[in-house]
Amino acid sequence: MTSSDSSTSAGPRLLGPAEVRSLAAALGVRPTKQRGQNFVIDPNTVRRIVKAAALTAGETVLEVGPGLGSLTLALLAAGHPVTAVEIDPVLASALPSTIATYAPDQAADFTVVEADAMTVGPEQIGSPTACVANLPYNVAVPVLLHLLEVSPSLRHGLVMVQSEVADRLAAPPGSRTYGVPSAKAAWYAEVRRAGPVGRNVFWPAPNVDSGLVAFERREPPATSASREEVFAVIEAAFSQRRKTVRSALARWMPDRARLDEVFRVTGIDPGLRGEMLGITEFAAIASAGRDQSPA
Structure with a gap:
């Protein structure tokens, strides 16, 4: 068995430390903090991610930040067509050749889109039903929220993010880490x-711990308010965490009488904190606030 995890059976070979460094050297690539790049060098980790994603057979997957293709190859090995969004032009242009080399029989199931995941739209990525990705850590939350907004076909997924970000995304109301990312993701x-994911599976090893976050799409709460209004x-509500929700929402609705009516209509205690x-x-408050707006 080699570090590329090749075997006598047909199918993609996965990337180990030697292959990742060799590909990077050939491209003149060094991972950059600016783009939150940390390349996975452990085949067992990408296998674990694919298994934990609980994908259905042949399900089309959206991958963001594929880098040199470590996770991409594991997804293809499991029989999943992949559409990968990569912002780095050097990495994006190299991916088809890497897939052709390491997974020649699956090359037709791979598409790379050179684009910024913060602005990508359905016309570029099609209608994938799952998202499995090692998200760029510096923009993980806005990227995930953007993808959920512009791609309603995404019904579930598994993403790797910084451990603290994973805590925030998955936090329930009332917990210490609950905040804006938690509430928006819950929409x-x-x-x-x-x-968790260990630091030693990356090159270079990051200075932070990593974690996996799973999501399952659901319908947003019933409300007359738009997503933007909610x-x-x-x-x-979270702009002043230590204040009551009535005080924190004063800028949102400066008319105190109308704001008090919002709390009366919704039955929400104005003395609670937003967390x-x-x-x-939140949807109920936005809806009641809309009803309280002057004509």
């Missing part, structure tokens, strides 16, 4: 922690 999906309430409210309560 789209049920989110949970799906396990998110505005969330942002206002105690779930997405259903």
Whole structure:
């Protein structure tokens, strides 16, 4: 068995430390903090991620930040067509050749899109049903929220992010780490922690711990307010964490009489802090605030 994990059976070979460094050297690539790049060098880790994603047979997967192709190859090995979004032009241009070399029989199931995942749209990525990715750590939350918004076909996924970010995304109301990312993610999906990832599986090894986050899409709460209006309430509620939700929402609705009416209509205690409210309560406040707006 080699570090590339090749075997006598047909199918893709996965990338080990030697292959990752060799590919990077050939491309003149060094991982950059600016783009949150840390390449996975352990075949067992990418296998674990694919297994934990609980994909259905042949399910089309959206991958963001494929880098040199470590996770991509594991997804293809499991029989999943992959559409990969890569912002780095050097990495994006090299991926088809890497797939052709390490997974020649699956090359037709791979598509790379050179684009910024923060702005990519369905016209570029099609209609994938799952997202499995090692997200760039510096933009993980906005990328995930953007993808959930612009790609309604995404019904579930598993992403690797910084451990603290994983805690925030999966945090329930009332917990210490619950905040804006938690509430906004809850608009789209049920989110949970799906396990830790060690530092030594990356090159270079990051200075932070990593974690897996699983999500399952659900319908947003019933509300007459738009997503943007609900998110505005969330942002206002957490703008001053130590204050009551009534005080924190004063900028959102400066008219105190109307704001008090919002709490009366919704039955939400204005003395609570924003961190105690779930997405259903935020949606209710936004809806009541909309009804209270002057004609």
